[in-house]
Amino acid sequence: MTKARMERSKVRRQKANARERNRMHDLNSALDNLRKVVPCYSKTQKLSKIETLRLAKNYIWALSEILRSGKRPDLVAYVQTLCKGLSQPTTNLVAGCLQLNSRNFLTEQGQEAGRYHGPNSSFAMHPYTYQCSRLSGSQCQSSSMANTHALRSHGYCATYESLYGNTSPDYNSSEYDAPLSPPLCINGNFALKQDSSPDHDKNYHYSMHYSALPSSRPSGHSLLFGSSGMRSGVHSENLLPYDMHVHHDRAPMYEELNAFFHN
DNA sequence: TAGGCCATCTGGTCCT
DNA sequence: AGGACCAGATGGCCTA
Numbered sequence: 001m002t003k004a005r006m007e008r009s010k011v012r013r014q015k016a017n018a019r020e021r022n023r024m025h026d027l028n029s030a031l032d033n034l035r036k037v038v039p040c041y042s043k044t045q046k047l048s049k050i051e052t053l054r055l056a057k058n059y060i061w062a063l064s065e066i067l068r069s070g071k072r073p074d075l076v077a078y079v080q081t082l083c084k085g086l087s088q089p090t091t092n093l094v095a096g097c098l099q100l101n102s103r104n105f106l107t108e109q110g111q112e113a114g115r116y117h118g119p120n121s122s123f124a125m126h127p128y129t130y131q132c133s134r135l136s137g138s139q140c141q142s143s144s145m146a147n148t149h150a151l152r153s154h155g156y157c158a159t160y161e162s163l164y165g166n167t168s169p170d171y172n173s174s175e176y177d178a179p180l181s182p183p184l185c186i187n188g189n190f191a192l193k194q195d196s197s198p199d200h201d202k203n204y205h206y207s208m209h210y211s212a213l214p215s216s217r218p219s220g221h222s223l224l225f226g227s228s229g230m231r232s233g234v235h236s237e238n239l240l241p242y243d244m245h246v247h248h249d250r251a252p253m254y255e256e257l258n259a260f261f262h263n
Numbered sequence: 264t265a266g267g268c269c270a271t272c273t274g275g276t277c278c279t
Numbered sequence: 280a281g282g283a284c285c286a287g288a289t290g291g292c293c294t295a
Contacts, residue, residue, distance in 0.1 A: 012281080017272060019282070024270070048268060 039082060040097035051090045058082045 031049055035041055038055045047055060062081040066073050079098055083091040 013273075016274095016282085020273085020284090021271070023283075028270095050268090 040094045042093065045093060047090060047093070051086055054085050055082065055090070055094065058084050058086075 031052055034056055035047055035052050038047075038052065038059050040047070040055070058081055062073070062078055065081070075098075079095055082094050082098075086094065
């Protein structure tokens with residue numbers, strides 16, 4: 001190979017590298033845009049690429065299910081759907097965004113047969129039937145025992161089927177990645193109101209909850225459902241990192257969807 | 264220190 | 280020939 005030819009090849013390679021970089025940058029900015037429209041968005045605690053895609057898929061699926069059924073969704077099932085196949089830290093993050101804390105589960109667990117009979121509630125908490133086998137190995141082997149316990153022991157990953165029927169995507173099966181006819185949903189605006197009053201248990205209802213959050217921010221991820229927080233009955237308002245927010249500035253479509261649940 | 268995530272480089276393949 | 284796309288390899292950074 002002549003010197004000139006080698007030089008040309010080198011230049012070509014450099015140009016190809018530059019193009020590839022740009023291509024990946026475009027891909028990353030598209031992913032960033034996606035991060036902004038999934039239920040949970042945090043600038044400092046960014047979802048990984050794979051988790052973003054999984055959450056987006058779950059989100060679409062959940063939204064579609066709501067549209068399809070035309071019913072107010074069960075909050076627990078909704079969160080479970082969003083968190084299907086996500087890692088434990090991401091699950092905590094998403095659940096935290098939705099302001100669903102352990103208290104909900106603890107309270108409901110005390111209800112008859114695990115079912116809550118609130119006035120406005122379609123909240124149906126089934127006996128704990130969490131099955132680790134339904135999740136991928138990495139999810140079942142969370143490095144954080146505290147968080148694992150916090151979520152698992154409270155049915156966070158209880159069977160989806162009991163609530164949505166047997167139509168849930170199964171991350172363990174090869175079919176999961178097959179094209180699904182996604183059922184629908186709303187974003188992180190969907191929240192369960194927390195009320196510390198004695199009537200708290202009687203007054204569960206879905207509500208808009210656009211609270212400004214305090215800046216007491218634990219470090220690292222896995223901050224939302226620590227077992228200590230659960231034991232002490234920490235309110236959800238105190239659980240969100242300052243930089244995390246639900247998307248209350250979104251298009252009217254979201255407001256409509258939320259209004260739908262508000263009725 | 265191991266594992267996860269990421270950016271980048273690189274060579275291969277396909278298409279225009 | 281050149282561009283787009285893809286997947287493997289590699290090294291850096293961060294966290295448990």
